[in-house]
Amino acid sequence: MNQPIDQAERQQFVSEIDRNFSVIAAAGSGKTRAITDRIGQIAKSSRARELLPQLAVVAFTNRAADEMQQRARAEVLRAKLSIEVLAAFNRAFFGTIHSLCVRLLESHGHYIGLPPAFDVITDDDEVWNEFVQQQTTIGRSLSDENRRELLRHVQARTLMELGRRADLDVVDLPKGKCPDTSFSSIYKYVAKGPMLQTVPPYQKELERAEQRWRETGDYVRWPVCWSKAKDFVRIKREAFAPLRKWIDQASLCVAAEVQHDYRSFRIERGLLTYDDQVALALELIRHPKVGREIREKSFRVILDEAQDTDPRQFSLLLELSRPPDADGDWLENKIDPPRPGHFCMVGDLQQSIYRDRADLTKYRRIHETLVETGAADALKFSVTFRLDQAQLELVNQTFREILNDRDHQVAFVELNPRPQILPGQVVRLDLQPANLRPDPTGKVSDRRKAAEEARQLGDWLEKTGPEKLRAQSWRDVAILCPRKEWLQTLRRGLRAAGLNVQIQSEKELKGDNPAYAWLTSLLIVLSQPRCGYEIAGLLRELFGISDHELAVFAAGHGNRFQIETFTKGADVVSKTLGLLAQIRLSILPMPLFDGVSEAVRQTQLRERLHTLPAEDFEDLDGEFDALLALAGSSEADGMILTEFADLLRTHYADPREVRPSRADSIQLITSQKAKGSEWQAVIVPFLTRDIRSASPRYPRLLKDRETGETTVLLESSDVTDEITEMLEREQRQEMERLLYVALTRAQQTLVLAFDENLFAKASREIHSHSQLKWLKADKNETNQTAFGSIGAEPVICATTDQYQRRKAETGAHKIDIRLPKGKIDNASAVRTASVFVRKLNPSGLPAEESAAIKAIKYAGVKVPNSTSPALQYGLWWHHFVQRLGWSDKPDEWERIFEKQKKFSPDQARSAREWKLLLTHLSAAENFRRAFSETDFAHSEMPFLWKVDRSRCLEGIIDLAFFSRNNGNCLILDWKTDRVPPDNTETLHARYRPQLAAYWKAVSEIAKNDVEAGQRMVAARKIAGPAVRRGRSSRIRIRSNRYRARPCYENQSGTTRATLMPRYVTDLARRG
Incomplete structure (x- = not known):
């Protein structure tokens, strides 16, 4: 049998281009190939010149969209189609949902008053502070009496923060005035036993607060009850319910108002967040005139990674694919569904790992509604082309009980093997206990235990080598962790064993790199000579001047940190300020590139970067050369020093570009970022380490996935036991799905590092918030036997080696263009950075x-x-x-x-x-x-x-x-x-x-x-x-x-x- 068992469904998705489909695609099932094959089929059709420009292929990341476009273009080129078809293909859209929104806003945004050009902001702290300073009043939507009453219970700052983070549509005003609430049931409650420590003090504080509420017009801080007695908590909640319901509704009204005002404030300044782009594009498509005009373009939407799409994004894409005359929201009225062939989505509920952004309930509802109304057909891709036999069997055996379709968890999709599947291997690495000396409190920190695990793992890898892991090189080996900060510990341990490693961070920012951070700081200081705060930071971070020396120099006068004039003195601070002042004067008449180069030379910035540990900061010279090249191109665009410094600061918090993996380096990556990728060998460590989540920020809004009802949590004391239980359940289920992602990345070898000997409690129990617990592999749990029977020794496989060699040779034969040999002279490239073709x-x-x-x-x-x-x-x-x-x-x-x-x-x-x-x-x-x-x-x-x-x-x-x-x-x-x-x-x-x-x-x-x-x-x-x-x-x-x-x-x-x-x-x- 040379075809996968789901080939009929794959062929249906590819060939029936005038039908809509909702595809559930399991891990490694070739969904990208299926999408590109469908695009290729459209290109081969007689209507290709009409249909290709209508394509809107929406991916989760720009990198995924680029890969999709390249593979689809390769399909078109292999088919040797006409130049007109290729030109039509080049008009198709490939990108993220936000890129699509920007395109719509640029073309039609004037209808809703958008400026002709706008910038995207990711860090809005500065804009938010400016907005807050110019706000003189809030709560305009409320009556004067209700606004005054609300501000007696909730601080204006809290309401503003609630609106800043809100994602609200239309909110109804509270019904009537603030209710007159009686607390008599609380006062009548008679405490007994341990409750005598908490309930009577609370009753006294509540009585004082109620008196303040009824007899004055002052702000009222209601006391917090720390009693966990269920009957008393119920009585208290029932007594406060009418008042709290009114406060919550009034707060939501003000939050929606602040949300609207803040968005308008950003728009006036030509600034949009990613959420703004989606919300405004949705406003466009709902516009009675513009919506029709946009739908006239007949978008043919293909959505990848549908499980990570949020409700607003789903609404936008569905509305784009409906007939021009469509009205209302299709999910609500079920009238005028997406046109045939105009909406396809491919996703996997099992790989939904962003619960704060995506909504599995909404995804399920859309999938079911499309199928039940006949607007789309349901397909399932269950054959995995990634996992070999051993990994496939382990996943099928263990995840049936983990992804069990209970308590809102997703259902597991059984994986089926591809034809001519390889044997594969799963390896159990049992780490040994370590004689770590306890600290003065008698404990050993998790940090030290993790360092010991990294050391043992490094020694094991160095001894094993990539051959036994069935990997062609160390680049084909990845270690996955659920937390980014754990990667640094692994890097140190593996490097100590003589192994090269490379971290692919989930959220690595440009400013995280010293080359970017130090050059930005230097140029800001040179362009703002009296910015004492930045100057003091530069002296401390770049020149290594101690806090003591800075404090002695300032003597309480921060304005002494300036380089507008020369500072006299023999101390190190004065000399450094004098040097900066001299540099500033010398570069003032220079062009941008020459001025930046001179500042770098006189401060010895490149030499200072070389003093940093190379194992912690990779390719600093390359990063620095790229910044100098940017200075050259910015000079060609007419920028001056101040503008260039502002440019660097504006993009300081932008994500860094993904770096290609090095041939000799093991890849360290978070499990989240690993989604969509695969390696020949994957190692999952820290199975029993306690996974802690960041404390939530308040105020916050919680939305019930089933009812859509919004709960307002103004502070941590508002979190009830029911809410805590719900949040913990959602976190656990998300981590279970993340484990599914981690254990389905390995093509040939999966290594699981069992570290109970390091991280288990003194009672030998493992932490409840650990990967092993979520895998249900603890003692007496469902999967204990399955994980306990895994083999401990990796072995070389000749069949796998031959397959990899044949695959590499086949891939090499497909490459028709040979790149010229030669080494790029970075120094020469930097010198000529401003010499390029101007458009x-x-x-x-x-x-x-x-x-x-x-x-x-x-x-x-x-x-x-x-x-x-x-x-x-x-x-x-x-x-x-x-x-x-x-x-x-x-x-x-x-x-x-x-x-x-x-x-x-x-x-x-x-x-x-x-x-x-x-x-x-x-x-x-x-x-x-x-x-x-x-x-x-x-x-x-x-x-x-x-x-x-x-x-x-x-x-x-x-x-x-x-x-x-x-x-x-x-x-x-x-x-x-x-x-x-x-x-x-x-x-x-x-x-x-x-x-x-x-x-x-x-x-x-x-x-x-x-x-x-x-x-x-x-x-x-x-x-x-x-x-x-x-x-x-x-x-x-x-x-x-x-x-x-x-x-x-x-x-x-x-x-x-x-x-x-x-x-x-x-x-x-x-x-």
């Missing part, structure tokens, strides 16, 4: 100056803002004419116009100008007269032309016609500006540089006659000058920057004049 945009050319233009009295059009009617109309017109097929009949044009007219911001104007265009096209002297219906016509045609070694020209041409016979071309640029009929020359002059640049670029690329013109939509004509390159043309240039001059002589000898900016004439000279 010029024709639409950004300066306006021309001409005496003839100045003579025309014309009030220039004001540049439209993001919501101006002029901009909206221009966008609509370009979107409309892009849909016209220039070989179609006028009846088809009319159909398209009537369909698009309803989206126009000015339908009357649209009808008038469309009539003008039809009249022109029906005339003998229309712009298509030199071209037949069989000639090529390209709307929104992109181009990139290399001008010389340092410049290139990039742009998009509205419409271009190419003759099949002689290759001659007509370029047309649509202009919707409204100008007086006798003043169109002003508009021609404004856009002539842009048109001339288009003409020159296409002339050089096509090497044929090119004619260019502007179509003034409202002016009844094609605007000149129509520039043409004849075969015997000669281009004469004058040195003036802007001057009317003969631009060419055509074959008939007539000369046409045009106005071209200087750099375009330079291009002509080279032509």
Whole structure:
């Protein structure tokens, strides 16, 4: 049997491109291959040119999206399809949900008042502080009386923080005034036994608080009851219920208000968070006009990693795939489901490991609703192409009871073997007890126990070698941990054994690297010479000056830390401040790259980086060279030192790019980050180590997954036993799913490090919050026998070795391009970092100056803002004419116009100008007269032309016609500006540089006659000058920057004049 047992379902997903599917794909089941095969099938279909640009392939990370796109492109290229199909494929979207949202907001955001450009922020502390400082009042949605009453129970700061982290839609106002609550049942309660220590003191404090509440208008701090007596806790909760319900509802109203105001504050400053992008895109799709326009684009959504998609993201993707006329929320009304072939999702409930972000209940509900309503078919991929036989059997045997479909846990999907599966191996590594000396309290810390485990693991790996692990190199071996901070301990232990390791952190930031942090700090200080806080930090961290020396120098005066003027003194602080002041003065007149390089040289920054332990900080020289190269490119963009320092600081908290794994290094990685990856050998250590979670921040909101009801937790005392139990259950179930991820990453060898001898309690019990406990492998538990019977010695497998060799050889034969050999000279690259091809945009050319233009009295059009009617109309017109097929009949044009007219911001104007265009096209002297219906016509045609070694020209041409016979071309640029009929020359002059640049670029690329013109939509004509390159043309240039001059002589000898900016004439000279 050479086909997997689920091949029929795989083939159905790939081939039936006009049906929707919801696929449950187990670990290693080849979901990426299935998605790329489906895309390949679309590319091979007769409707490929129509369907491919509609694709929206949404992945969880940019890296996953890039891989998907590359593999799909390889499928298209292997199929040897036409260049038109490949061009259509290049218009498909591959990216994250946030990238898709940005694309929607850039195209349609003006409808909801978004700025034309915005930045993404991940660390909003600075923006939040600015917002808080400008807030003068909160609670506008409440009546004055209710607002005053709420602020007696909840501090304004708490309400603000609640709104900052809120994710709320519409919130109802509290019903009526604050209820008059009676606490008599609490006072009547008679405490007995141990409760005498807690209940009577609480009753007295409550009586004082109630008196303050009823007799004054002051803030009331209700006492906390520490009694755990169930009957008293029930009575207390019932007594406070009416008051607490009112407070919670009023708090939610204020939180929703703060959430809205804070988002508006960010938008005004051109700043959006990732959640903003999704929320605003969802607002767009729900807009009665824009939503229809967006759905008219017929998105065909393919969602990968659906289990990690949050409810808002699901709603957005579902709404994108519905018919244009759809209304309401499909999950609520079940009307107008996603169109056939327009929504597919692939996911695995077992690999849902982000409970704070994703919602398994919502995912289940969507999957079931799609299937039950007939909007999609359910498929299941159960054959794993990753796990070998031994690992597969262990997972099937043990996870049936772990992922048991009880208490909201997911159900386990039985894994099936692939054809010709390899034997595989699972190894049990029993670590030995260590004679660790206790500390003065008689205990041995977990940190020291972990160091001992890392030491033993390093010795075992060094002795075993990669061959017995059935790995081709150490790079093919990974060690997975559930906590990032544990990786450092492993690195030290493995390096002590002589092994090379590489950490692939889950959330490693740019600022975590000393090269980035130190250079950023240095440049901020040099650009802000009186920023005492930053200067003191730089002296301490970079120059190693002690806190004592800094304190003695300052003597309580922080303003002494400055480098605007020279500081006199013989102490180390004064000398260093003098050095920085001297550096600042010396680099002020320098270009950015030279100034940064000089500051680095004088502070010996690179040499200081070399003093750091190489085992803790990898490739610091490479990181530093990249920053210097960034300085060079930033100089080319016109940045100065202050701007460059701000740029580095702005991106300080951005995630670092994923680094490729080194051939000789064992990979240390978190289990979370390992999802989606695989290695030939995987080791899971610290099985019995206690896993502690960070304490939650308050205030916080908890949402019931089943009912959708929101619970407000203003402080930790609001957490009831029921809530604690629910949170612990959710955490345990998430960790169980994380273990499923960790144990399904190994292709050939899985090693489990059993460390009860190190981490078990004195009673030999293991911690309740440990991986071994969650695996149900403790004494007398379900999986004790299965894990206890695992073999202890890894062995070499000849069959596996032969398979790996054949696979490597097959992969090598697929590579058609051999990279040139040679070593990159980093020093030379840094020196020439600012020497690179600069991109010029024709639409950004300066306006021309001409005496003839100045003579025309014309009030220039004001540049439209993001919501101006002029901009909206221009966008609509370009979107409309892009849909016209220039070989179609006028009846088809009319159909398209009537369909698009309803989206126009000015339908009357649209009808008038469309009539003008039809009249022109029906005339003998229309712009298509030199071209037949069989000639090529390209709307929104992109181009990139290399001008010389340092410049290139990039742009998009509205419409271009190419003759099949002689290759001659007509370029047309649509202009919707409204100008007086006798003043169109002003508009021609404004856009002539842009048109001339288009003409020159296409002339050089096509090497044929090119004619260019502007179509003034409202002016009844094609605007000149129509520039043409004849075969015997000669281009004469004058040195003036802007001057009317003969631009060419055509074959008939007539000369046409045009106005071209200087750099375009330079291009002509080279032509």
